[in-house]
Amino acid sequence: MKKLILMGRSESGKTTLTQVLRGEEISYDKTQYIKFENTLIDTPGEYAQTNHLGRALALYSYEADIVGLLISATEPYSLFPPCVTSMVNREVIGIVTKCEQEEANPDRAENWLRLSGCKKVFRIDSVTGFGVNELITYLNK
Numbered sequence: 001m002k003k004l005i006l007m008g009r010s011e012s013g014k015t016t017l018t019q020v021l022r023g024e025e026i027s028y029d030k031t032q033y034i035k036f037e038n039t040l041i042d043t044p045g046e047y048a049q050t051n052h053l054g055r056a057l058a059l060y061s062y063e064a065d066i067v068g069l070l071i072s073a074t075e076p077y078s079l080f081p082p083c084v085t086s087m088v089n090r091e092v093i094g095i096v097t098k099c100e101q102e103e104a105n106p107d108r109a110e111n112w113l114r115l116s117g118c119k120k121v122f123r124i125d126s127v128t129g130f131g132v133n134e135l136i137t138y139l140n141k
């Protein structure tokens with residue numbers, strides 16, 4: 001599998017997605033530091049939510065083949081500025097999480113990710129498994 005680094009605000013579903021991609025049971029675990037585990041790099045949401053730490057994320061992206069920007073379909077706003085993908089020289093994909101939650105608005109989240117420069121956007125729900133296989137297939141290509 002290609003090496004994937006996940007970025008997004010707290011609660012957007014980064015750690016849960018790493019658990020699903022590893023075939024582990026889902027269990028909540030607050031991410032306190034940038035975690036390298038084989039082909040996955042999980043980051044704390046605070047890095048994406050804090051201006052000066054955001055630059056560190058750009059540097060960490062060089063450790064990966066693909067950058068995944070996550071927005072939950074239930075989020076009322078996006079943290080990612082327009083064209084932010086130009087900050088890195090890696091492929092950047094968008095991942096909309098929580099797509100099967102009742103109040104989800106995946107179209108809105110996908111539009112924000114495309115505005116931020118993601119050419120490819122996956123819609124998933126880590127809890128129900130919706131869309132996860134498509135993402136795994138893409139990472140294995």
Ligand SMILES: Nc1nc2c(ncn2[C@@H]2O[C@H](COP(=O)(O)OP(=O)(O)O)[C@@H](O)[C@H]2O)c(=O)[nH]1
Pocket residue numbers: 008009010011012013014015016017026028029030031045097098099100101124125126127128
């Ligand atoms: N329904 C649903 N809940 C999710 C999904 N992804 C994460 N969650 C839940 O959202 C909460 C925060 O997830 P977490 O992975 O810790 O977010 P992180 O802060 O980005 O690492 C947890 O309670 C998860 O169970 C998803 O795709 N669907």
Ligand SMILES: [Mg+2]
Pocket residue numbers: 014015016029030031042043044045
């Ligand atoms: Mg986390």
